[in-house]
Amino acid sequence: MSELVRRDPRKEWIARNRLHPQHLEVLAEIGGGSVASEWMGPNGLMRRNPHAVGFMGPNGIRRIDRSGAQQASQATGRSAEAKDSRRSVTIESPAFMVAVVPDMAGGRLSGHDRDLLGLARQLADADPDHPGAVLAIVYGEHKESTFDEAGIDRLLCLEGEQFDGYTPENRIAALQGVDRELSPRYWLMPDSTQGGGELGRRLGVRLGERAATQVWQVEANSDSATGWRCITRGAAGTTDIVRDLPRVVIALAECADPITETRHAAEPIELSQPLPNVLGRIEDIGEVAVDPASVSLAEAEFILSAGNGVKDWDNYHHAAEVLGATKGASRVAVDDGHMPRDRQVGATGTWVSAKVYVAVGISGAIQHLQGIQTCEKVVAINLDEGCDMVKRADLAVIGDANAILAALVERVEQYRAEQEENRDAA
Secondary structure, eight states, X not given: OOOOOOOOHHHHHHHHOTTSTTHHHHHHHHTTTSOOSEEEOXXXXXXXXXXXXXXXXXXXXXXXXXXXXXXXXXXXXXXXXXXXXXXXXXXXXXXXXXXXXXXXXXXXXXXXXXXXXXXXXXXXXXOTTSOOEEEEEEESOOOOOOTGGGTOSEEEEEOSGGGSSSOHHHHHHHHHHHHHHHOOSEEEEEOSTTTHHHHHHHHHHHHTOOOEEEEEEEEEOTTSSSSEEEEEEEXXXXXXXXXXXXXEEEEOTXXXXXXXXXXXXXXXXXXXXOOOOOOOSOOOOOOOOOOGGGSOTTTOSEEEEEOTTOOOHHHHHHHHHHHTOEEEEXXXXXXXXXXXXXXXXXXXXXXXXXXXXXXXXXOOOHHHHHHTTTOSEEEEEESOTTSHHHHHOSEEEESOHHHHHHHHHHHHHHHHHHHHHHHHHO
């Protein structure tokens, strides 16, 4: 019998094509039951899957796939029972606390927040004999219901009018109160433009700590006074700076893997002492109304993007105005002259990171999917339920794009009219 290794070129092609319906199935076959991160290529070279969760990139940075394609495929067939099979962890008497102040953009934990909580768990669980607890501090009302799945042991909700809007002085005063009463070993903040970066720097000054900013990796180090060291970005991201881990850490996204295998108590706690009432020198006079059409795609939080499936463009423009969305388009729509070039979304246009991205009549070319991979929620409206955009989407509506847009506009206008009537009646 020949000892030559037989190859299946079709399976090798599927293994390289992340959007193929059988991609994960073939990778699992290659990996012997689990999704393979490496396999032998046709020339005898090892192929690596750069989209596998935990893949180590060429610069030593752990890659976390946020495109949604892999997570959605892995979630297929997974029941609620499998989700509840996570190991429950309860820490009754923690040796110390690691405090995390998430951004909670939109009232929910973002991907950046979950990465930060994963880093907090790494610090808290380093010593199994003397485990620590992760304390999350949240301001005002929220919509999050999965604090336990994010790795939180204690949850402190700080409510009150003094935290409404842009009130950094009041928030820092509250954190100082938490520091006096609970004395966390570490303070972790997201280095973001949502407020975490500013709060972290302010807190470092108030506590007299030299905070570490732009942190992208934390690792154990016996030579360090704290037992940990961190690697931070410097010189506009061109240089890595290694230093002992300080008490105040302001970390970048993907600083650690989010928690996926355990469920924690997320026990609500309260402070024994009332929060100080600070007379702030900053007055928040509210948000300034901005025309969504004037917002650049790279900065937009809500994008209504049109593709070849849109036939009634007047209906699309009206829908964008009613919904208050920034307009985007696929390359096909731009090439056909329906939208200007600066509204093109994708690797050949503008990379976007919207909180909500609605793709209307867009099939999902690979360049377009690359451009929306950091969007938090993707909604697809399409006739083809098997297209790549529907596979990528968190929510898909199958049907005629023009009819669905018209129905959506009618429903929004009806809702606003009802709200206006209720205000007049009150």
